[in-house]
Amino acid sequence: MEGSGKKRSSRNTSSSRHRSTVSNAKFEVKKFDRTSNFNMWQCEIMDVLIQQELDIALEEKPYDMTENDWKKLNTKTYSTIRLCLTKEQKYFIMRETNAKEL
Template identity: 75%
Template sequence: MEGSGRDRSSENASSSGCRSTVSNAKFEIEKFDGTNNFGMWQCEVMDVFIQQELDVALGDIPDDMTDQDWRKLNTQACSAIRLCLTKEQKYFVMRETNTKKL
């Protein structure tokens, strides 16, 4: 998953048909379109969540976190998930702001 610092989306598209990916400086995840392996996609998204310290949003609110901070973290986590979905899949969760509903 670690990238070389360059955008490899065109490289992926030419080598395997028409793949769409989401990437940043460190990680690249193939967007989930409903036909690719959900379990593998889920594992890759979880790895990115852990690296970005968003995985806490998938559990219960920590005792030492304010409601405002929790809402912000949850919104960031939902956004990260949506960025890893194709438009067709994103349609079903585009208004969600709570990871418990995703």
């Protein structure tokens, strides 16, 4: 309003209102059952692996990592992925032993 003497703030309040942080958040991924969008599910799984610092298991073993640590990391990664599958889908990967093979 003109003449009211009030100045509108030039700050964009909508962007500050929509800003949020994620810290120590629990991520939920709907279990893949072949009826949902696989690409979206895969993206969500990758995000979870990155947040848990498990995505390295999808690469080659780092030269400075012991075999025992690599095995633990790989097992944890594999388990995380399996937990996001329905029982029917787990059946197809039960024999896999490496996260890279999934």
